[in-house]
Amino acid sequence: MLMRARTFTESGRRAQIVTAAIEVIAEVGYAKASFSRIAKHAGLSSTGMISYHFAGKDDLLAACVAEIEQITGAYMQPQIDAAEGHIAQLRAYIESNVALVGEHPAPVRALIDIVKNSGSQSAAVNARLAMVEEHFRAGQAAGVFRPFDTRTMAIALISGLDAVVVTTATAVPEPNELARIGRELAELAVRATAADPEGGSA
Amino acid sequence: MLMRARTFTESGRRAQIVTAAIEVIAEVGYAKASFSRIAKHAGLSSTGMISYHFAGKDDLLAACVAEIEQITGAYMQPQIDAAEGHIAQLRAYIESNVALVGEHPAPVRALIDIVKNSGSQSAAVNARLAMVEEHFRAGQAAGVFRPFDTRTMAIALISGLDAVVVTTATAVPEPNELARIGRELAELAVRATAADPEGGSA
Amino acid sequence: MLMRARTFTESGRRAQIVTAAIEVIAEVGYAKASFSRIAKHAGLSSTGMISYHFAGKDDLLAACVAEIEQITGAYMQPQIDAAEGHIAQLRAYIESNVALVGEHPAPVRALIDIVKNSGSQSAAVNARLAMVEEHFRAGQAAGVFRPFDTRTMAIALISGLDAVVVTTATAVPEPNELARIGRELAELAVRATAADPEGGSA
Amino acid sequence: MLMRARTFTESGRRAQIVTAAIEVIAEVGYAKASFSRIAKHAGLSSTGMISYHFAGKDDLLAACVAEIEQITGAYMQPQIDAAEGHIAQLRAYIESNVALVGEHPAPVRALIDIVKNSGSQSAAVNARLAMVEEHFRAGQAAGVFRPFDTRTMAIALISGLDAVVVTTATAVPEPNELARIGRELAELAVRATAADPEGGSA
DNA sequence: TATGAATGAGGATTCATTCAT
DNA sequence: AATGAATGAATCCTCATTCAT
Secondary structure (H helix, E strand, O other), rough: OOOOOOOOOOOOHHHHHHHHHHHHHHHHOOOOOOOOHHHHHHHHOOOOHHHHHOOHHHHHHHHHHHHHHHHHHHHHHHHHHOOOHHHHHHHHHHHHHHHHHHHHHHHHHHHHHHOOOOOOHHHHHHHHHHHHHHHHHHHHHHHOEOOOOHHHHHHHHHHHHHHHHHHHHHHHHHHHOOOHHHHHHHHHHHHHHEEEOOOOOO | OOOOOOOOOOHHHHHHHHHHHHHHHHHOOOOOOOOHHHHHHHHOOOOOHHHOOOOOHHHHHHHHHHHHHHHHHHHHHHHHHHOOHHHHHHHHHHHHHHHHHHOEEEEEEHHHHHHHHOOOHHHHHHHHHHHHHHHHHHHHHOOOEOOOOHHHHHHHHHHHHHHHHHHHHHHHOOOHHHHHHHHHHHOOOOOOOOOOOOHHHH | OOOOOOOOOOOOHHHHHHHHHHHHHHOOOOOOOOHHHHHHOOOOOHHHHHHHHHHOOHHHHHHHHHHHHHHHHHHHHHHHHHHHOOHHHHHHHHHHHHHHHHOHHHHHHHHEEEEEHHHOOOOHHHHHHHHHHHHHHHHHHHHHEEEOOOOHHHHHHHHHHHHHHHHHHHHHHHHHHHHHHHHHHHHHHHHHHHHOOOOHHH | OOOOOOOOOOOHHHHHHHHHHHHHHHHHHOOOHHHHHHHHHHHOOOOOHHHHHHHHHHHHHHHHHHHHHHHHHHHHHHHHHOOOOOOHHHHHHHHHHHHHHHHHHHHHHHHHHHHHHHHHOHHHHHHHHHHHHHHHHHHHHHOOOOOHHHHHHHHHHHHHHHHHHHHHHHOOOOHHHHHHHHHHHHHHHHHHEEEOOOOOOO
């Protein structure tokens, strides 16, 4: 299984602040997403309000990530589950991720920005990586993926995917364009990972 | 031709500051690379020195990028030029880029960090993208690359490459490890881009 | 008579908060004893609870002082009353005060910290001073204490006593050590105040 | 030797800030001596100015202590040195310390407030204690001081002295009053520490 | 009687930049 | 060409208190 959402609904103000934070991060980037900017965006009169609801910037950030994963999972998981076979699921993962940009541009951009800046410190980031790796290993065991370093492949593909998504998300393109880009990326990934058909070796 | 160096030698103080800035960015990241940190690292007593020589943070950053590209180009270009054919050059580009981490870890990490944070604003970033795209177009025209959206492919591959490089660079690995990772990535890229041998399968 | 307890039992929540406040002050010091820290220590979910029961920080503080004096008086008064004569009572006052550290370290440390920071503003502090002064005056009238400025002597001895107590209290020493220190201080005070035996020497 | 000053003259702004800080601490107390209050008192437009010249609050505080010790030493040391014998020097120490209040009320009050709040963390505090203790030990060896726990005695006397000084300093009394109080305290200390004349034992 | 969200001022510190020397 | 002091806005965070429920 590829991707799993786990987040309980935030109550009241917390949710409001998280939403505002996600939008601000998506808009001005992680580095410039200060408490005052977020407070202003949320219609709060002071930054103290945020500090009241969250233990610190890290806490707020974790809440944002959790919320985004909730949104992301709810959209992507059904499409991934509907696909059969490792290759089809890989395609579904990538295409639904790109398509997600059309539905929730802000959370997508925000998440990618957070991932970039938090590096490998975030548990969520590593979880995402681990899931993709596990998918690759299972596919390799099943013989549908060729032998390759699963970690290197996972990092490269996920980062490439993220980069395209964030580039795409800045323009908020039409659905057709998104679908096309999704297919392009999926094709890239499938070709990069699929086992050679029989006898062939490129 | 893939990659091109364009930087005239910096004079005295400027060069000293740029070098310090690159090392600081590589060490603490773009976001925390403040003038005072750079000045301290460069052995300067005040940040005024930096402001005196550079119009602003953007200017310093541009100088850093130029310097890094100079270093990068000097290392990678010969290896790329030595390769024959579009596919071999693509391999050479990727493998030499990964190998570069072993030779100049700081500039590599710094550049990637800058690219991440400056987004698509930087001219240098776009130039890098444009070069790879152009290489893809030429290869497609020659029939050695399959048809694909060159921009999407360029973004995905470069970002994936960067992500692997930065992950690798944090550990300062042994040369053998680097060479292996380089080959993994090159294989990924070649499979993702190469035209089908005959009869096609996609 | 040296020392007098005057505090009616606090009701329910107030008492709980006061106890928590005393422990927090003893632990982190008066300056860092914020409402939120006290609320957390008391198992309360919000600081509003404290503000509801006390008019302000000063009010809470006064309640703490009263409670501490209650504890202190209950322990020291019997020992003081058991002593006969002004000099013996002075010894009993000091020795029982030092011994008190072994029984109730938190209230002792808290009180001293409060005294230090509230300066001479607190009524309780002045009351303590006045009692000791009165004891000195009575002893002087009885001829067992030499002539001296009772106020200066009272301030110096009480403060010196407090300082030794707080220093001692940080280490949580064994009873024997406490008893020894108590005797040292008592001897100091007696020598400083006692009238010359006969023929004088000044 | 009792007390030793070691401070090189501060340059320009630093000195100005230190002076302002001392006055503010003397006026509103250590706890409320915020950077903004100090900046305002010093006629500075921002607190950033202070942070520019001092590494942090601790650094500023250390500079204040050094400056005060410089002032204190310059006043007290000659008077102490002029006294002959351990007992006379003890008297000189105490009397000159009390007299100092008349000359430099702010530094005296500030120092005591700092000492109270920094507890035993400060090197300066411990140095002061150690010097007095050493003086007691030497006097005991010479037979002019009776046997007692030098540490307990030093803490008690110094703290008592400080308490009287700070109480006195709040009123800024006339010189005669100060001299009288100094003699009272000196007498207290001498009686508490002096060896019994001969055969006597109190 | 009790709650806990909201407030807004104030805390220290870091930042890029300016300017007189 | 170079310096380093000065600036003031912005950073996150903690504080005691208030208020509607």
